[in-house]
Amino acid sequence: MTLPDKKQQIIEDFSLYDEWLDKYEYLIELGKALEPFPEEKKTEDRLIKGCQSRVWLDSELREGLLFFTADSDAIITKGIISLLISVYSGRTPEEIAADDFGFVAQIGLKENLSPTRANGLVSMIERIKEIASNGR
Amino acid sequence: MTISEIRAQFPILGTQVYGKPLVYLDNAASAQRPVSVVECWTSLVQGANANIHRAVHKLAGSATEAYEGTRNAVRDFLNASSSEEIVFTSGATAAINLVAFSFGETFIEEGDEIIVSVAEHHSNIVPWQMLCQRKKAVLKVLDIDENGVLQPSALEKLISKRTKIVAISHISNVLGLINPVKEIVTVSHLFGVPVLVDGAQGIVHEKVDVQELDCDFYVFSGHKLYAATGTGVLYGKKKWLDAMPPYMGGGEMIHSVSFEETTYAPLPGKFEAGTQNFNAVPTLIPAINFASACRNSADVQEEQEAILDYVYKALTENPRVKLYGLPRQAKVPVFSFSVEGAHHEDLALILDKMGIALRSGQMCAEPLMDRLGETGLLRASFAPYNTLEEAKYFIKCLDKAIDMLI
Numbered sequence: 317m318t319l320p321d322k323k324q325q326i327i328e329d330f331s332l333y334d335e336w337l338d339k340y341e342y343l344i345e346l347g348k349a350l351e352p353f354p355e356e357k358k359t360e361d362r363l364i365k366g367c368q369s370r371v372w373l374d375s376e377l378r379e380g381l382l383f384f385t386a387d388s389d390a391i392i393t394k395g396i397i398s399l400l401i402s403v404y405s406g407r408t409p410e411e412i413a414a415d416d417f418g419f420v421a422q423i424g425l426k427e428n429l430s431p432t433r434a435n436g437l438v439s440m441i442e443r444i445k446e447i448a449s450n451g452r
Numbered sequence: 453m454t455i456s457e458i459r460a461q462f463p464i465l466g467t468q469v470y471g472k473p474l475v476y477l478d479n480a481a482s483a484q485r486p487v488s489v490v491e492c493w494t495s496l497v498q499g500a501n502a503n504i505h506r507a508v509h510k511l512a513g514s515a516t517e518a519y520e521g522t523r524n525a526v527r528d529f530l531n532a533s534s535s536e537e538i539v540f541t542s543g544a545t546a547a548i549n550l551v552a553f554s555f556g557e558t559f560i561e562e563g564d565e566i567i568v569s570v571a572e573h574h575s576n577i578v579p580w581q582m583l584c585q586r587k588k589a590v591l592k593v594l595d596i597d598e599n600g601v602l603q604p605s606a607l608e609k610l611i612s613k614r615t616k617i618v619a620i621s622h623i624s625n626v627l628g629l630i631n632p633v634k635e636i637v638t639v640s641h642l643f644g645v646p647v648l649v650d651g652a653q654g655i656v657h658e659k660v661d662v663q664e665l666d667c668d669f670y671v672f673s674g675h676k677l678y679a680a681t682g683t684g685v686l687y688g689k690k691k692w693l694d695a696m697p698p699y700m701g702g703g704e705m706i707h708s709v710s711f712e713e714t715t716y717a718p719l720p721g722k723f724e725a726g727t728q729n730f731n732a733v734p735t736l737i738p739a740i741n742f743a744s745a746c747r748n749s750a751d752v753q754e755e756q757e758a759i760l761d762y763v764y765k766a767l768t769e770n771p772r773v774k775l776y777g778l779p780r781q782a783k784v785p786v787f788s789f790s791v792e793g794a795h796h797e798d799l800a801l802i803l804d805k806m807g808i809a810l811r812s813g814q815m816c817a818e819p820l821m822d823r824l825g826e827t828g829l830l831r832a833s834f835a836p837y838n839t840l841e842e843a844k845y846f847i848k849c850l851d852k853a854i855d856m857l858i
Contacts, residue, residue: 335805336805341856344798368813369797369798370827
């Protein structure tokens with residue numbers, strides 16, 4: 317699925333839920349479905365600063381495509397990073413670096429998190445962009 | 453005063469968040485303000501706004517009267533022996549910093565010891581650490597037992613000839629336990645050591661008589677006691693305040709200034725440099741009146757006890773929940789707990805969407821979190837305007853949130 321299609325799909329998925337509690341349920345499911353992240357990879361350099369809960373993000377470049385794995389000790393945060401990964405994993409660094417991440421605003425995620433948590437989301441996006449810009 | 457009469461004084465309690473009635477359970481972080489406090493502020497800003505202590509005009513006189521009248525009211529509220537012993541600060545943190553600096557300048561030397569408890573708020577740790585760094589002094593830590601209870605007998609073992617001050621909270625902002633401060637003062641005084649009591653939470657839940665308690669310093673913030681933000685009180689025994697140098701230099705704290713020599717104003721002006729928060733400080737009067745009325749209201753006391761019983765029982769009987777700060781006898785309605793298998797941040801996020809405001813995280817007490825072996829906790833803290841019905845809604849929503857996460 318192309319990046320615009322994938323983003324559109326997420327926006328549509330989110331629009332199914334009127335209540336924020338239902339959206340959280342959806343994020344919790346996404347978080348629970350995230351593939352296990354090896355304990356030994358939970359290192360300081362993979363930790364994303366600016367989140368109230370701990371979030372680790374790892375990346376790997378395979379045949380010109382970036383693949384992300386992640387984990388968090390909080391399940392909703394894990395759902396959020398899982399959502400981001402499902403959109404951006406398996407794409408070229410150039411495509412990710414050029415993206416505006418605007419779909420996050422469209423699903424209302426940032427506005428519905430408290431400022432400290434919204435900062436965490438911004439930090440996650442910035443780390444993904446940074447990885448893409450460095451092409452690794 | 454009934455609970456519904458009290459609630460009517462707080463318009464914010466009638467508002468909604470995400471379409472749900474607001475249930476405000478983050479009172480230990482900051483309380484809401486009654487109409488009387490808001491009106492006090494408004495009437496001063498609109499009718500008596502002028503800098504205090506300086507000018508001869510009418511407005512300045514009214515503002516000064518309101519400000520100094522508050523000092524007398526706080527003196528009576530704490531039963532201090534004189535208004536000179538009441539210093540206004542921007543809050544409890546500023547008051548502790550003042551003592552750590554000024555007391556430290558005079559009385560702390562290399563190798564001296566300062567005792568704090570492991571359950572202190574960062575505001576009652578970091579100023580002392582900074583002092584220790586400046587003076588090469590040593591910070592010693594009084595432990596708690598696994599339930600969070602402080603032992604005055606442990607203090608006897610920790611205190612030494614080098615101990616110069618003990619700084620302890622009246623009630624921990626995390627554990628919600630009333631510490632045996634009277635015993636701590638008695639033990640410390642046996643060794644000739646003064647005691648600072650951090651009353652940020654204590655002043656909200658307990659009647660404080662500083663002469664009866666015999667503490668050397670007592671500090672609190674106005675905003676946790678329903679007054680305007682940026683207000684705070686340092687009570688200090690005159691003998692200490694007289695012996696301490698000013699903390700900050702500037703306007704109004706001086707007697708005379710020349711480039712050769714500056715002399716300082718007498719107490720308490722010596723510690724109130726620069727323009728004071730004169731619009732906000734007088735809101736302490738309606739705030740104190742409200743707090744006193746709550747203490748004297750049988751309805752409030754009954755409701756608070758019912759909330760304590762209900763929440764305490766619900767949390768201790770839930771096998772997934774670990775509540776800190778036992779036993780019930782010494783507890784105020786401040787509940788910090790962890791839930792096995794559910795992160796405090798997730799729980800707080802979900803409860804927020806149910807209209808419940810509470811706190812998650814380390815609550816400015818990282819050393820205590822380390823001591824308890826937790827990365828963070830969830831805290832529900834109740835005020836006199838909270839109802840048993842809200843407590844029941846909170847427990848119901850907590851169960852639902854746990855079900856969502858596990």
